[in-house]
Structures are given as structure tokens and as C-alpha cells.
Amino acid sequence: MRVLVVGTGAAGAMAAKKLSAAGHEVHVLEAGDPFKALTRKVMHAGALRRTGLLGSERTISRLFPHMRTARSGDLVMVRGAGGCTTISCGNILPADKGLKEIGLDLSTEFAEIIESLHLCIVPRERWRPTTSQMFDVAQEMGLNPALTPKALSQDRCICCGMCELGCAMGARWDSRAWVEEAMASGAQVHYGHEVRDVMIEDGHAVGVHAVTSSGVTTIKADRVVLAAGGIGTAQILRRTGTSISDTLWIDPVFTFGGMKKESEQLDEMPMVWYAKKDDYIISPYLDLLSHFFQPAWRKVGIDDRVGVMVKLADEANGHVDADGNVEKALSGKDEASIKEAGELVEDIMSGAGVKGPITLGMINGGHLGGTVPLHREEVVTMHPAVLPENLWVADLSLVPRSQGMPTMVLAAAIASRVCSAVEKSDQSD
Ligand SMILES: Cc1cc2nc3c(=O)[nH]c(=O)nc-3n(C[C@H](O)[C@H](O)[C@H](O)COP(=O)(O)OP(=O)(O)OC[C@H]3O[C@@H](n4cnc5c(N)ncnc54)[C@H](O)[C@@H]3O)c2cc1C
Incomplete structure (x- = not known):
């Protein structure tokens, strides 16, 4: 069976790994180039930052070529070209909001994935003193x-x-x-292949059209598995003419920036601790995007900047169009949660001697999903009724609710479960 997997993020990589191990001929199509990490040399852009010459979030990919952004009002959606795991903070927690409600239990997949990742925590001696103090204050406040x-x-x-x-x-x-x-099991990876749409004949997916440096190419297959992320998958489905829903969620991140002399928060891993409430988490985080691109953050240098983020489980109400443009707004409930969280953050920061003015960073959402939400009756097949039989979606697009929590493991667990369903459907063919 020749299978096309679209995307090399947490979901696409898991799908490619599982399907190739099962003996399929797997071709992975990835819009981005192979990923290369940046180094601290990027901080030399600090001089430009103070003058504002770096521009706004629209120019982010000039400084950080591996990031793509889309804006809707004050919200900036961020994703990695080549997947988001390469630009993640490495936080690993199973998140499953909204899944039990539709009867989807991913605990087996979570356990398998988490065991394979050999997790650790960052010991307290590697935290910066302000982060330690903020942890103690959060504990005193009963935030656990x-x-x-x-x-x-x-x-x-x-x-x-x-x-x-x-x-x-x-x-x-x-x-x-x-x-x-996946490659060790025979999968072939084709970088620089941006899938435009899925070719459908007689109600069946027969391949894709992909844009490459030499033009548009046609790639045939027996199965197509989309794992292009919350925006990419939605975009491909729109171009294919498949009906998707206006229920994009983004888990927006609000970073509150204060100041403490020589706190040097950049000299530690981001988010070494977190406090969880129903709809959000609070965690120490020096947001580099806000540092470089948020005008209100320009006056404070990186060594004195202290950031604490709130990652919110937002209402699923966003729209993605065929060009990848996003329309998304915060609801009244989202605004109320962020107000409550902001008050807690201010108390944590001031309790640890962080001075104001506390300014809000760029509101960015990097956990994207929800536009092909699974319904209870589709959980056994993991195949939304809106899709042709041999076209699959295997990423967070299937997840009906936002999480306000790390989502890499969830994306991989969904992909793993979808691949098991693909196998089952092959056997019943
Ligand atoms: C800055 C940042 C930090 C994060 N930190 C964490 C963290 O610490 N822990 C955590 O659990 N989660 C984190 N997340 C979220 C998490 O990384 C993502 O939710 C998850 O990895 C999504 O995986 P995915 O495979 O569904 O999508 P993506 O990672 O977006 O991968 C989609 C892939 O498809 C490709 N693609 C898109 N369109 C096309 C197309 N048309 N044709 C071909 N290829 C295409 C993309 O280039 C990409 O490689 C973070 C996200 C961001 C943005």
C-alpha cells in the first residue's frame, strides 16, 4: 500500500514511523526544508530591536526563518516550518480535554509515547533565583x-x-x-513539497498536488494521511473542497513581562515549573518573540526582563481559509479567564520582587487544532464522516477542544490511534 503522509511534525512523524513499520510504502511530504537550529548569535539583533527596525510579527521569519505566522486582530498564530516540536520547550504532559466527552481514551498511546521519550525534570539548582522565588510564592498562594x-x-x-x-x-x-x-523502516521524505490539495476521483483520494521548486507536481497514492497541523491540514482540506468547521482553537499564550535587575532568566530552561488551573497554566517564561517584536517590551534589556506566561484553553471559534489566513477572536469567557490569571501572575511576580510596569507581550497561539472535530460516533474508526474513505486526518485538527496545556504528546497520540485505524480499515478492505 502506497501511503502519503503530509507533514513531519509530532503527528506526521509518528504516522510515518508507524505506517512504515507496518510495511507500507510511505512517502512523507513536507513543505519546509530540513530544520537547522539558530544559536545565541541571534541576540545581536538586540540593537535593531531597540530602534524598532526589526518590525512587527510580520517580519518574524526574517529573523527566525523556521517560524511562520498568521495574524487575526491582536492574536498571532505561530507554527514551525518543519513542525513545532523543533521549536518547542520540550514540555511533555498528556492533555485530553474534550476527549472523554466523545468516548476517546488515549491513555495507552500516552503511556507508550511518554515512556519512549525518557523524561526528566530540571533540578532546582539549574533555575535562576527569580524563578525559584516565584515558585515559592506560587506555592504560598496555594497554586500547587x-x-x-x-x-x-x-x-x-x-x-x-x-x-x-x-x-x-x-x-x-x-x-x-x-x-x-521512519526512514530506517524505508519511508522516503520529500522536503520542499507543499501539498496544495488532495486529488479526489469517484469519491476516493488518489494522490495530491504539491508545489515544489520546479512547479506543481502530481503524486499518486492509495491512501493520504494529513498531518500538516491545525492550519496546514485545514488549508489543504479547504482547497480540496472538503467541508471543515469554524472551530479552530489556538491555546493563546499571554506573557506578562516585568523587570528585575540581572535576573538573567534567559540562562535557564523555559517553563521549569507550572501551576495548573481549570482553563490555563501559569509558568515562568521569557518570551523571545515579545522581546524582539513587541513595542511595549523594547525598553527593558534581556538580562533584566522577567516573564511569566499564561497558556489558555480558548474557545474553539476560529476560521481558516484556503490561503491559510485565520480569523479568530477571544470570547468573553476567554477574556474573563485571562483577567483572573493575570491577577495571579502579578501577585506571583510582585511577591518575588519583580517590578512593574507589567506589560503584556505579543499574544501568540502555537497549539492549533479543532477544524475537523471528531464526533462520538466516529471514534471507533477515527475517520470523520466528511472525509473520503481513504483520506485521513491524523493531527490536532481532530481534537474538538483546546487544551491550555502542552500538545505534542496529544498530537502524536492522535496520529498513533489514527494509524491503528488505518491498519484496521486495510484489513477489512
Ligand atoms: C513556539 C512553540 C513552542 C511549543 N512548545 C511546546 C512544548 O514545550 N510542549 C508541547 O507539548 N507542545 C508545545 N508546542 C505545541 C506543539 O509543538 C504542537 O501542538 C505540536 O507539535 C503540533 O504537531 P503537529 O504535527 O500536529 O503540527 P506541526 O508541528 O505544525 O507540523 C505540521 C507540519 O506540516 C508541515 N506542513 C504544513 N502545511 C503543509 C503542506 N501544505 N504541505 C506539506 N507540509 C505541510 C509543516 O511544515 C510542519 O512540518 C509548542 C508550539 C510552539 C509554536
Whole structure:
């Protein structure tokens, strides 16, 4: 069986690994180029930053070529060209909001994936003092902060704080490890292949059209598995003429920036602890995007900047069009949660001696999904009724609700379960 997998993120890499191990002829189509990490040299752009010459989030990919953004009002959606795991903070937690409600239990997949990632926590002696103080304050406030499990090799991590720019030390896990496993089982990876749409004949997927440096090419297949992420998958389906729903969620991140002399928060892993509430988590995080691109953050230098983020489970109400443009707004409930979280963050920061004014960073959403939400009756087949029989979606697009939590493991677990369903459907053919 010749299968096309679209995307090399957590979901696509898992799908490629599982399907190639099962003996299929797997071709992985990836719009981006092979990923290369940036180093701290990027901080030289600091001089331009103070003048504002770096521009706005529209110019992010000039400084960080591996990032793609889309804006809707104040919200900036961020994704990695080549997948988001390469620019992640390596936080690993199983998130399953909204899944039990539709009868989907991924605990077996979560356990398998988490075991394979050999997690660790970052010991307190590697935290910066302000982060330690903020942890203590959060504890005194009854927020029950916990240490964040990380897919990370402690020995190799030099605490450069630049996880989002790729790990130049190779200390942090990313989905390239699974892509390599897939290749070892025979999968072929084609970079620079941006899938435009799925070719449908007589109600069946027969291949894709992909844009490459030499033009549009046709690639035939018996099965197509889309794992192009919350925007990419939605975009391909729109171009294919498949009906998707206006229920994009993005887990927006609000980073509150304060100031404390020589706090040097960049000299630690981001998000070493987190405090969880129903709809959000709070975690120490020096947001580099806000540092470089948010005008309100320009006056404070990187050594004195202290950031604490709130990652919110937002309402699923966004629209993605065929060009990848996004329309998304925060609801009244989202705004109320962020107000509540902001008050807690201000107390944590001031309790640890962080000074105001506390300014909000760029509101960015990097956990994207929800536009092909699975319904209860589709959970056995993992195949949404809107799709032709041999076209599959295997990423967070299937997840009906936002998480406000790390989503890499969820994306991989969904892909794993979809691949099991693909196998079952092959056997019944
Ligand atoms: C800055 C940042 C930090 C994060 N940190 C964490 C963290 O610490 N822990 C955590 O659990 N989660 C984190 N996340 C979220 C997590 O990384 C993602 O939710 C998850 O990895 C999504 O995986 P995916 O495979 O579904 O999508 P993606 O990672 O977006 O992968 C989709 C892939 O498809 C490719 N693609 C898109 N369109 C096309 C097309 N038309 N044709 C071909 N290829 C295409 C893309 O280039 C990409 O490689 C972070 C996200 C961001 C943005």
C-alpha cells in the first residue's frame, strides 16, 4: 500500500514511523526544508530591536526563518516550518480535554509515547533565583506548582534559554528522531513539497498536488494521511473542497513581562515549573518573540526582563481559509479567564520582587487544532464522516477542544490511534 503522509511534525512523524513499520510504502511530504537550529548569535539583533527596525510579527521569519505566522486582530498564530516540536520547550504532559466527552481514551498511546521519550525534570539548582522565588510564592498562594516533565538530555543542555529557536546542542527531543526511525523502516521524505490539495476521483483520494521548486507536481497514492497541523491540514482540506468547521482553537499564550535587575532568566530552561488551573497554566517564561517584536517590551534589556506566561484553553471559534489566513477572536469567557490569571501572575511576580510596569507581550497561539472535530460516533474508526474513505486526518485538527496545556504528546497520540485505524480499515478492505 502506497501511503502519503503530509507533514513531519509530532503527528506526521509518528504516522510515518508507524505506517512504515507496518510495511507500507510511505512517502512523507513536507513543505519546509530540513530544520537547522539558530544559536545565541541571534541576540545581536538586540540593537535593531531597540530602534524598532526589526518590525512587527510580520517580519518574524526574517529573523527566525523556521517560524511562520498568521495574524487575526491582536492574536498571532505561530507554527514551525518543519513542525513545532523543533521549536518547542520540550514540555511533555498528556492533555485530553474534550476527549472523554466523545468516548476517546488515549491513555495507552500516552503511556507508550511518554515512556519512549525518557523524561526528566530540571533540578532546582539549574533555575535562576527569580524563578525559584516565584515558585515559592506560587506555592504560598496555594497554586500547587509542579515541576515540568521535559523530553531533554540534562547533560547536553547548556541552559541557553533558546529552545524556541531550535536546540543547537541536540539536547531536546524533537520529531526528527521519529522521522529518522521512519526512514530506517524505508519511508522516503520529500522536503520542499507543499501539498496544495488532495486529488479526489469517484469519491476516493488518489494522490495530491504539491508545489515544489520546479512547479506543481502530481503524486499518486492509495491512501493520504494529513498531518500538516491545525492550519496546514485545514488549508489543504479547504482547497480540496472538503467541508471543515469554524472551530479552530489556538491555546493563546499571554506573557506578562516585568523587570528585575540581572535576573538573567534567559540562562535557564523555559517553563521549569507550572501551576495548573481549570482553563490555563501559569509558568515562568521569557518570551523571545515579545522581546524582539513587541513595542511595549523594547525598553527593558534581556538580562533584566522577567516573564511569566499564561497558556489558555480558548474557545474553539476560529476560521481558516484556503490561503491559510485565520480569523479568530477571544470570547468573553476567554477574556474573563485571562483577567483572573493575570491577577495571579502579578501577585506571583510582585511577591518575588519583580517590578512593574507589567506589560503584556505579543499574544501568540502555537497549539492549533479543532477544524475537523471528531464526533462520538466516529471514534471507533477515527475517520470523520466528511472525509473520503481513504483520506485521513491524523493531527490536532481532530481534537474538538483546546487544551491550555502542552500538545505534542496529544498530537502524536492522535496520529498513533489514527494509524491503528488505518491498519484496521486495510484489513477489512
Ligand atoms: C513556539 C512553540 C513552542 C511549543 N512548545 C511546546 C512544548 O514545550 N510542549 C508541547 O507539548 N507542545 C508545545 N508546542 C505545541 C506543539 O509543538 C504542537 O501542538 C505540536 O507539535 C503540533 O504537531 P503537529 O504535527 O500536529 O503540527 P506541526 O508541528 O505544525 O507540523 C505540521 C507540519 O506540516 C508541515 N506542513 C504544513 N502545511 C503543509 C503542506 N501544505 N504541505 C506539506 N507540509 C505541510 C509543516 O511544515 C510542519 O512540518 C509548542 C508550539 C510552539 C509554536
